[in-house]
Amino acid sequence: VGEVCGKGPEAAALTALIRHTVRAEVGHGLSPSQVLHRVNSAMLRDTSSAQARFATVAHGHLRVSSTGAVVRLVSAGHLPALVLRADRVESVTTPGTLLGIYPDPELVEVEVRLGPGESLVLYTDGVTEARGVHGFYGTERLHTLLASCAGRSAGTIADEIIADVTSFQRDRFRDDVAILVVQAGT
């Protein structure tokens, strides 16, 4: 899940560059952090850092086992991933630098283990920065909502988040929203 700063044709072109670079480099068997280093290099080749076009990306490799799933996750300045275990929500905070500006971004991999039925949730700031009459949606409301989603499927969890964010800002979206829910099978 990623987010490019800005809107319009330049942002769309950068999004395409990131998407295709990730897909190509994953096929080379690189680690998640190596993939994002390659993405960063591609962005620096494509745009001058003086233009300050950057992106935040959360990227992971998923390995499924008989006891659940293991995700090796790296965050390039992206919002913390959330993990739902029963009705408990954990925040996965990993240090990381945005992509497209610096030749040496800090990219640290962490391992997230998901037991049967547990979920990993990635999202963009269109969720947490949604605005309603009582202020911003915020991380606290997202945590509370997720905790209420115990036992639901990945698709239902994503639908619940979208529905709540939509309702919160009375159908008036200021920003686009991306949500990815990965759930280990039971």
Add this chain to the structure above:
Amino acid sequence: MTAPDDRPTAAPDVPEADADADAEDTVLWADRVTDSSGVVLVLHGELDISTFALARREVAAVERGDSPSVLVLDLSRLDFIDSTGIRLVLLAQATAEAAGRRLAVRLGAGRARRLFTTLGIVDRIDVLDTEPGHQPSS
């Protein structure tokens, strides 16, 4: 300095490359303080894609007019800032470096600091203030 009473609203017809902003009712205004060490531009209101062009104009006016040896962007008073604010700082930093000048920021303890921390660039830009309770490493 633009006084709060006559603060401009973000206009949809801003003549900037990033004028792809949504027409929104958000506002941004700036106070400019000049002293012997340079210029401090204090931004107020909301800094997002709908006010980005206005913020760029405020910064460019200082860069062109005063050409200070030190320009400080104070983001600590903003009610809202998103990743657009990061871009504002990075662009100002590039301009300052090209001109052999210094660009620094104030982040305060709220939303601006959380944003710059999340995106991992607090240690890569010149931040003048520290988070309350922060102990500098020896």
